[in-house]
Amino acid sequence: MRKVRRRSFLQGSGAALGGLVLGGGAPFYFARNIAKAQEGDTIKVGILHSLSGTIAIIETSLHNAELLAIEEINAAGGINGKMIEPVIEDPQSLVQVFAEKAKKLILNDKVTAVLGCYTSASRQSVLPVFEEYNGVLLYPTLYEAQECSKNCFYTGAVPNQQLDDFEPWIVANLDRKKCYMIGSNYIYPKETNREWKALLEKSGAENMGEEYAPLGHTEFSTVINNIANSGADYVFSTLVGDSIVAFYKQFKQSGFTAEDVPICTPITTEQETAAMGAENAAGHYTSFNYFQTVDTPENKSFVERYKAKYGANEVTNAVMEAAYFQTYLLAQAIAKSGTEADALIFEGLPGQEFNAPQGPVKIDEKNHHTWLWARIGKAREDGQFDIVWTSKERIRPDPWVDYLYPNKDCDFTNQSVLDRLKKPWSEEKNRSGTMDI
Amino acid sequence: MWQQLFMQCLNGLGVAGILVIAAAGLAIIFGVAGVINMAHGQFIMVGAYTAALVDELGGNMFMSIPIAFVVVALLGLIVERGVIQWIYDRPLETLLATWGVGIILEVTMKFIFGTLGRKVDWPDLLDGSIRIFARPPHFPYYRVFHVVLAIVILAVTFYILYRTRFGLKVRTVRRNRSMASCLGIDTAKIDMLIFMYGSGLAGIAGAVIAPIKAATIDMGFSYSVNSYMVIVLGGVGNLLGIPTGSFLIGEAETLLAFRYNTVIGQLLVFIAIVIAIRVFPRGIFGYQERR
Structure with a gap:
């Protein structure tokens, strides 16, 4: 439990630290659009989860779920014949290390995309890095929403x-x-x-x-x-x-x-x-959106394979499930659009669908969040949940819910927004790549 | 309304009970040996994990109380012999050293048990609650138990300090260390034993606190802070300081939380303690060393 749990505990301080580490002084001329040269026959994917420190327990389980998915994808022949090569970094549960490691993954390892982060604090510390060097991040945690980044795809639930x-x-x-x-x-x-x-x-x-x-x-x-x-x-x-x-x-x-x-x-x-x-x-x-007791063939085999690989006493949870299916989403996106970052961001990932353990999920074309299923579970005496209600269809993610923020949403399909985001760095006033709405 | 207010006063008593249990060890070590044990919260944490282990092996809390006492007392012995005994006369260094010990303990426990919390159950005997009023909230047995245990700990400590030869020596050392050692009292040994006893009490605190939440690595910190507040407010001049400080803080916190909310309640208590230090620099029951 103790995992310093959840989400954005340190959101404020995280953002502050991220700002300190990366603020003003970052050498933006250094590598705005690094050619993502793919040497050899593998496709490099970064995995950025803490394997030590306070949130290691939960992040290790995400790391494991992603490795399991990569192993399965490779066993099935990889992406168009190319194997995925995971590049693993351990940010040690330290917000500032997340940003350093993200930079290393993008600049040194030249990974195609990064699967990573758990807390909002860590996500917010790496976002400026991904936006500055035009990397791709897939983030599996449920969080408080009200955020939109061109370079980040959110596969966890938002409040709505x-x-x-x-x-x-x-x-x-x-x-x-x-x-x-x-x-x-x-x-x-x-x-x-x-x-x-x-x-x-x-x-x-x-x-x-x-x-x-x-x-x-x-x-x-x-x-x-x-x-x-x-x-x-x-x-x-x-x-x-x-x-x-x-x-x-x-x-x-x-x-x-x-x-x-x-x-x-x-x-x-x-x-x-x-x-x-x-x-x-x-x-x-x-x-x-997910419980271990979800009754789909995909979930049964997911739980089975996870336990077979990591031990019979392991339990699966919603964030792990998202970590697992986002790896598949990424692989399908690379197969569709290739490994170049802008192609992934604008063609490959948006609209990508996968038959996840919770049911078919889809990345929203407009706001980069994910269509997920809603479920209500009643806790049982054995610690598992009886699912007492499931949504009829997957639910659209709405980072700014209509009843509190009418007409507020982000839209990465809007041509004027895209034109602005694709401008060369030097002309870009809004360095963050996020949109003003 | 009156029912809730009455329950709130009882809850304050329960909180005070936990505070006494948590602060007793710290207060005794500080009062006699003059060391503020910054690792006190981590000692409590070790006690909690001891209880979790006993729980896992099929024992219950009544067994884990003596076991946690012994385990953490031995831990105290190791820390005292290994570190503190060399730096008794340098208070600032003892602060730093025990702080370091606390960090070492947290990291070590994290290595051994991982960061996932361990569950500790109540013994069946203490499961449930007293129905004071017809509808909930009722007053859980564990709160009664905490209050009773707090009284027992104070009584035993009182007996040791005021009714035994050992206690006489302890009080002598506290009153005037150099004179006591001139009279042939082995002050180093007294310090060591008191350190062990205080540590053991921290172990008991961990064993009885864990069941209301879970044994977790970082649980110590908040109890350290609360224990310091009790000592600062109550003073270590005599044993009454611990229950007085605990009672005032416990009741103030719960009643203010009831009137306003939990966050403001804590805030107001902190402010009140800052003011109290201005009025009673040595705590309500402070004492002056005789020279």
């Missing part, structure tokens, strides 16, 4: 894919309209709760209270008391890390059952339920 159907489902199926929101005190929970409040309003549900606990907080008696006091009939939790385990445990010990007041969350996965003792999570709900 986890929330938009969850709230109406709670109203319709659990018949609960009094919500208490508890989250960790940083950007992801606050942004998620902003959307959740809008959803509550739309369906006429009540917001009974909203509270944030410091990161790593594990003393929840007061919060639990407040929940009781508010008269809420369910809890929407965006707690991360240690706090998840402490909250579920103390909630149960205080006499609340999942039947009385269920906890609904877009965060708690199989990994947390294992760490808290599954009986503490049983009966509570999680919304995710």
Whole structure:
């Protein structure tokens, strides 16, 4: 659990550090458009996940999932006869090292693309590198969205894919309209709760209270008391890390059952339920695009092959699944458009589809995020989830949800935007490659 | 409303119980040997992992309490003999050295156990809660247990310090170290034993805190901070400083969190402690060494 969990903990500081490392002084004349010469018969793909340090556990599992996919692709004959050669770097869970290693992968190793990062902090520290040297990054984590980069493809869920159907489902199926929101005190929970409040309003549900606990907080008696006091009939939790385990445990010990007041969350996965003792999570709900129990032939064989390669006790989770299928998406894109970065970015990857363990997924042509399935799982006594609802079709990613940010989205198919992005570096005022919307 | 307020006061008591358990070891080492053990939180963490191991091997928390006490006391012995004994008279260096020890412990434990948290269960006996009011939240047994254990730890420590020959020597050393050593008391040995005892208490703290969350590598830090606050506020002049500081902080934190919210509650407590230090520079129960 401890993995310093999740996402953008250090988002602010990460961005700041990234800025420091790469800011102003980067020699932009150095290699704006490096010819990605492919020597030999292999296609180099960078893998950038921490194999040591605080988030190593979760990132190692992503690393493993990607290597598994590469092995399978190579065993099936590679990409048009060329083998994929993984170039592995270990950024040691240090935000500034991520940026250094990304630079090395692009400039020295001349990789075609990089699969990597887990936290928002690490992603934000490498993005300027990818944008400056025109590299390609595929990023597998669910995150708070509101970001768009020409050079980055996001294969994890954005909030609308986890929330938009969850709230109406709670109203319709659990018949609960009094919500208490508890989250960790940083950007992801606050942004998620902003959307959740809008959803509550739309369906006429009540917001009974909203509270944030410091990161790593594990003393929840007061919060639990407040929940009781508010008269809420369910809890929407965006707690991360240690706090998840402490909250579920103390909630149960205080006499609340999942039947009385269920906890609904877009965060708690199989990994947390294992760490808290599954009986503490049983009966509570999680919304995710993937669970290990997803009943597709692709998932069965994915779980089987993963366990065969890495051990029978391994569990799979949503982020690993994204790491796995994004490797396939990349391979298909290279087969389609070749290895040149702009070709990959504008032809190969957008619209690319793959039959992933969660179901068929597709990279959106406009915003570089991924169409994913939505599912709601009810935790079982054994730590796995019973899937109680699955979306009829895959859900469009919407980095800026319409009900909060009307008409805001990014569109990399818009010709004027493309013209601007393709201008030579020296004429480019907006160095970042991200778009002003 | 009154029900919630009443529950909140009880919760504050529970938090105070945890604070006493976590701070006792630190306070005793600081009070007698004059060393602020920056690795205290990591000692708690080692205690928690010990409990997780006992749990995995089929034992329960009541077994892990004595085992964690012994394991962490031995760890304290190693640290004291290996590092601290050479630098007792240089407080700044002891800060740095114990801080380093804390980092070494975290990294070592990470190597051994990985970064994934370990789950620790409550013994069945303590599973559940007292129904004070008809509807939840009820008052969990583990909070009662924490309060009782806090009282037991204070009582045992009181007995050792004030009712045994060893305790008499300890108090002598604390009052006037050089005079005590002139009178033939082996002050180095007293320091060593006290360091072991304080470390062992940290082990117990880890063993009883782990079940309300999970044993995790970085759990120590927040308990270090809270323990320092207890000592700063309560003072180490006599044993009453620990429960007083814990009670004030525990109740203030929970009641303020109830009135405002958790983040503001913590903020206000920190501000209050800064002001309190201005009024009681040595804590509420500070003491002056006799020279």
